[in-house]
Amino acid sequence: MDSGYDDSLPGECLRKPDWKQLKLYGVGDPVAMFSSDSSCLSSRGRVSKWFWDSAEEGYRTYHMDEYDEDKNPSGIINLGTSENKLCFDLLSRRLTQNDMLHVEPSLLQYPDWRGHLFLREEVAKFLSFYCKSPAPLKPENVVVLNGCASLFSALATVLCEAGEALLIPTPYYGAITQHVYLYGNVRLAYVYLESEGVKVKGLILINPQNPLGDIYSPEELQEFLGFAMRHQLHVIMDEVYMLSVFEESLGYRSVLSLERLPDPQRTHVMWATSKDFGMSGLRFGILYTENQHVATAVASLCRYHGLSGLVQHQMAQLLRDHDWISQVYLPENHARLKAAHTYVSEELRALGIPFVSRGAGFFIWVDLRKFLPRGTFEEEGLLWRQFLDNKVLLSCGKTFECKEPGWFRVVFSDKENRLRLGMQRVRQVLERQPQVVEEASPCHTQEPSTQPI
Amino acid sequence: MDSGYDDSLPGECLRKPDWKQLKLYGVGDPVAMFSSDSSCLSSRGRVSKWFWDSAEEGYRTYHMDEYDEDKNPSGIINLGTSENKLCFDLLSRRLTQNDMLHVEPSLLQYPDWRGHLFLREEVAKFLSFYCKSPAPLKPENVVVLNGCASLFSALATVLCEAGEALLIPTPYYGAITQHVYLYGNVRLAYVYLESEGVKVKGLILINPQNPLGDIYSPEELQEFLGFAMRHQLHVIMDEVYMLSVFEESLGYRSVLSLERLPDPQRTHVMWATSKDFGMSGLRFGILYTENQHVATAVASLCRYHGLSGLVQHQMAQLLRDHDWISQVYLPENHARLKAAHTYVSEELRALGIPFVSRGAGFFIWVDLRKFLPRGTFEEEGLLWRQFLDNKVLLSCGKTFECKEPGWFRVVFSDKENRLRLGMQRVRQVLERQPQVVEEASPCHTQEPSTQPI
Numbered sequence: 001m002d003s004g005y006d007d008s009l010p011g012e013c014l015r016k017p018d019w020k021q022l023k024l025y026g027v028g029d030p031v032a033m034f035s036s037d038s039s040c041l042s043s044r045g046r047v048s049k050w051f052w053d054s055a056e057e058g059y060r061t062y063h064m065d066e067y068d069e070d071k072n073p074s075g076i077i078n079l080g081t082s083e084n085k086l087c088f089d090l091l092s093r094r095l096t097q098n099d100m101l102h103v104e105p106s107l108l109q110y111p112d113w114r115g116h117l118f119l120r121e122e123v124a125k126f127l128s129f130y131c132k133s134p135a136p137l138k139p140e141n142v143v144v145l146n147g148c149a150s151l152f153s154a155l156a157t158v159l160c161e162a163g164e165a166l167l168i169p170t171p172y173y174g175a176i177t178q179h180v181y182l183y184g185n186v187r188l189a190y191v192y193l194e195s196e197g198v199k200v201k202g203l204i205l206i207n208p209q210n211p212l213g214d215i216y217s218p219e220e221l222q223e224f225l226g227f228a229m230r231h232q233l234h235v236i237m238d239e240v241y242m243l244s245v246f247e248e249s250l251g252y253r254s255v256l257s258l259e260r261l262p263d264p265q266r267t268h269v270m271w272a273t274s275k276d277f278g279m280s281g282l283r284f285g286i287l288y289t290e291n292q293h294v295a296t297a298v299a300s301l302c303r304y305h306g307l308s309g310l311v312q313h314q315m316a317q318l319l320r321d322h323d324w325i326s327q328v329y330l331p332e333n334h335a336r337l338k339a340a341h342t343y344v345s346e347e348l349r350a351l352g353i354p355f356v357s358r359g360a361g362f363f364i365w366v367d368l369r370k371f372l373p374r375g376t377f378e379e380e381g382l383l384w385r386q387f388l389d390n391k392v393l394l395s396c397g398k399t400f401e402c403k404e405p406g407w408f409r410v411v412f413s414d415k416e417n418r419l420r421l422g423m424q425r426v427r428q429v430l431e432r433q434p435q436v437v438e439e440a441s442p443c444h445t446q447e448p449s450t451q452p453i
Numbered sequence: 454m455d456s457g458y459d460d461s462l463p464g465e466c467l468r469k470p471d472w473k474q475l476k477l478y479g480v481g482d483p484v485a486m487f488s489s490d491s492s493c494l495s496s497r498g499r500v501s502k503w504f505w506d507s508a509e510e511g512y513r514t515y516h517m518d519e520y521d522e523d524k525n526p527s528g529i530i531n532l533g534t535s536e537n538k539l540c541f542d543l544l545s546r547r548l549t550q551n552d553m554l555h556v557e558p559s560l561l562q563y564p565d566w567r568g569h570l571f572l573r574e575e576v577a578k579f580l581s582f583y584c585k586s587p588a589p590l591k592p593e594n595v596v597v598l599n600g601c602a603s604l605f606s607a608l609a610t611v612l613c614e615a616g617e618a619l620l621i622p623t624p625y626y627g628a629i630t631q632h633v634y635l636y637g638n639v640r641l642a643y644v645y646l647e648s649e650g651v652k653v654k655g656l657i658l659i660n661p662q663n664p665l666g667d668i669y670s671p672e673e674l675q676e677f678l679g680f681a682m683r684h685q686l687h688v689i690m691d692e693v694y695m696l697s698v699f700e701e702s703l704g705y706r707s708v709l710s711l712e713r714l715p716d717p718q719r720t721h722v723m724w725a726t727s728k729d730f731g732m733s734g735l736r737f738g739i740l741y742t743e744n745q746h747v748a749t750a751v752a753s754l755c756r757y758h759g760l761s762g763l764v765q766h767q768m769a770q771l772l773r774d775h776d777w778i779s780q781v782y783l784p785e786n787h788a789r790l791k792a793a794h795t796y797v798s799e800e801l802r803a804l805g806i807p808f809v810s811r812g813a814g815f816f817i818w819v820d821l822r823k824f825l826p827r828g829t830f831e832e833e834g835l836l837w838r839q840f841l842d843n844k845v846l847l848s849c850g851k852t853f854e855c856k857e858p859g860w861f862r863v864v865f866s867d868k869e870n871r872l873r874l875g876m877q878r879v880r881q882v883l884e885r886q887p888q889v890v891e892e893a894s895p896c897h898t899q900e901p902s903t904q905p906i
Binding site: 040041042043045046048049053081083085095096101105107111112147150153157158159160162179183184265280281282293294296297298300301303304307308309310314 | 496499558559733
């Protein structure tokens with residue numbers, strides 16, 4: 001819609017995978033890495049701690065020095081974490097209405113670990129309506145839990161043996177690496193690389209895609225699903241951004257909207273309120289699967305991923321309120337996302353920076369390759385740190401296992417004053433950088449196509 | 454306090470363990486058990502599903518036919534699940550006060566996975582006060598998560614390698630078996646049996662004890678802690694019933710009240726609102742540990758055990774309200790627990806049934822050995838089923854890995870009308886049973902001591 005650079009190389013990598021060439025990446029051999037540590041922890045405990053200590057460095061630096069217009073105007077602006085901060089006013093008003101605070105004995109007692117039936121009924125109705133399913137979805141196919149991180153952990157565990165792998169197109173939301181590994185001991189296999197002879201059990205698809213802000217067409221979906229069926233692979237469809245497609249012309253389709261799933265017993269859909277309702281702190285996610293073995297095995301693990309009965313009541317109230325969702329929340333949310341997206345993409349154009357973004361999600365995938373003289377990941381990391389030193393947090397391509405150095409994800413779903421200041425700080429850093437001559441970058445010599453394949 | 458049968462054999466087993474004789478029990482070799490299953494699940498998924506399908510049979514039968522005074526008077530009375538149903542009136546009133554429904558942006562955003570600081574501060578103050586700690590406890594030693602099942606899972610994972618074991622005195626709350634196994638692949642070793650050469654990493658102590666309804670004296674605690682230190686074992690102290698000691702004369706002491714812990718870096722305390730505040734459906738538990746490696750590794754896993762920011766606010770409000778807790782809730786809760794306990798124990802005495810119970814927790818450990826002619830676990834299971842067929846759900850000793858058949862746990866923390874009907878149904882079943890001549894049972898020939906060792 002608003003960029004001449006839609007068909008980036010990563011997009012190409014994503015779309016034309018060489019299925020025979022896989023390589024396992026991500027966690028390396030962490031157990032070996034930490035065997036000499038002298039703490040009281042098990043090797044697994046040391047790996048957990050390592051993920052905490054290392055992967056969240058930028059996030060924690062940000063938390064120690066958060067920007068606040070009045071109290072800390074020189075603090076860090078966070079354009080790195082994918083959260084929608086545009087609609088707290090709407091959400092606060094809705095979540096403090098009278099129907100929300102409701103206490104009854106059954107909500108305070110041990111729940112059905114699949115989730116209370118009243119909530120699973122509302123989830124099924126909600127998904128039927130907003131995913132435009134050809135037939136009504138069923139409450140017995142719904143499992144409720146405290147967010148999609150937990151769901152990745154549970155699904156990886158019940159679908160794969162320890163040491164097996166799940167395929168994932170890159171670049172992808174990098175935290176999935178630890179979600180499937182920390183408890184499940186499952187690895188990811190990236191579709192563009194060489195094989196290592198590990199057993200692959202499934203395929204993870206994120207749609208709308210993170211970090212590309214792009215969507216899969218129904219034809220592409222069918223191609224992936226058909227491939228998975230032929231190889232008896234599970235498909236884990238992560239659709240946490242499904243209601244955050246703010247360009248209607250994109251024609252986004254949930255996998256639940258398809259007339260016929262090639263292999264419904266191996267198709268497992270995840271959704272959450274974290275992104276589409278801007279409430280990552282509420283910890284509410286759901287699994288939709290027709291496979292009752294999978295639903296039950298995940299439900300059994302839900303003892304460890306349960307959420308408060310009071311929150312289950314709140315979520316049922318929210319999801320059943322189609323009037324508010326369709327008339328108030330979604331139109332306003334989409335308008336605000338679109339305005340913020342327009343602002344950041346125009347800033348990028350003014351800076352002469354190519355980017356990928358088609359009108360879904362909270363982020364723009366930005367091509368800063370021309371600022372890396374030697375085109376290495378080391379330079380990418382240094383540039384990331386310069387941004388942080390200049391008080392703006394971004395996510396670099398390495399985090400998403402992007403194949404080539406120099407790509408960054410910029411989150412735009414934030415208030416205008418913070419966006420303005422954040423982009424100003426981005427510009428300051430880039431203006432200090434030496435630039436590679438632009439024609440040397442292969443990507444930019446290509447003609448942009450209006451519709452990526 | 455109110456029974457001449459306090460010093461039961463299981464109590465003896467508990468107190469005089471032969472540390473050199475251990476045997477691993479519980480899960481057997483579940484992976485081998487399910488290798489021929491044709492579902493889409495991994496072997497781990499099949500184990501999870503098996504725990505769901507089998508272990509919760511009684512619980513699910515109950516849920517399909519729950520007793521309701523008006524709508525289903527012939528439904529099942531649940532004296533099996535350890536929940537406190539005596540104080541919903543007090544809790545509902547407190548949880549619907551104005552301070553409870555509070556929404557602000559930070560509560561809706563990604564949290565500190567250790568728990569919001571405002572909540573960890575309140576937890577530290579709450580525990581300092583109600584555990585009577587010699588010095589103020591610290592917020593940085595607190596990790597907040599969605600209940601103690603999750604905490605068992607996380608601690609087992611970060612303290613033990615797969616296949617290692619934790620010691621536990623039996624009989625014990627049997628669900629711990631799956632909590633440490635399903636994700637962590639850790640087993641339990643019972644202290645009274647033969648060794649199998651597995652590496653033991655720690656010791657789990659439940660105080661007040663479940664199912665015995667008994668407490669450890671400070672001297673006993675020191676003995677266990679000293680033993681653990683000598684063998685470099687972690688100690689996981691499960692104190693979820695610490696405020697449900699309704700006989701003050703027992704002199705209960707939390708491990709956090711001790712002047713000096715022998716090995717503070719290996720002592721990890723868990724507490725939750727499930728039992729002491731009768732809110733198992735709220736999913737709120739905490740870890741207190743001075744070991745920052747353990748705290749961080751658990752916090753890293755808290756991505757999978759997180760709870761809503763809105764609930765974190767509610768819990769902070771509840772825990773800081775010492776006036777309500779000390780003046781209203783605890784006195785009334787203890788009075789009601791005591792009355793219910795008195796009622797059930799008098800019913801048991803009238804039936805001539807020996808039992809163990811000293812004034813802590815929600816349950817009475819009942820000796821029905823004289824109703825098992827051959828004294829087998831098969832007979833115990835048949836008796837359990839007769840209770841269920843007569844519409845009263847109890848927990849049998851096997852569930853707690855009790856060494857000898859014939860013990861049952863009866864939960865008394867319920868409303869009088871349900872207790873009366875439940876005990877009536879228990880009586881009906883027992884009156885139909887042939888009885889072993891009482892003198893043949895070794896336990897009952899012993900003189901009861903007034904104070905168990």
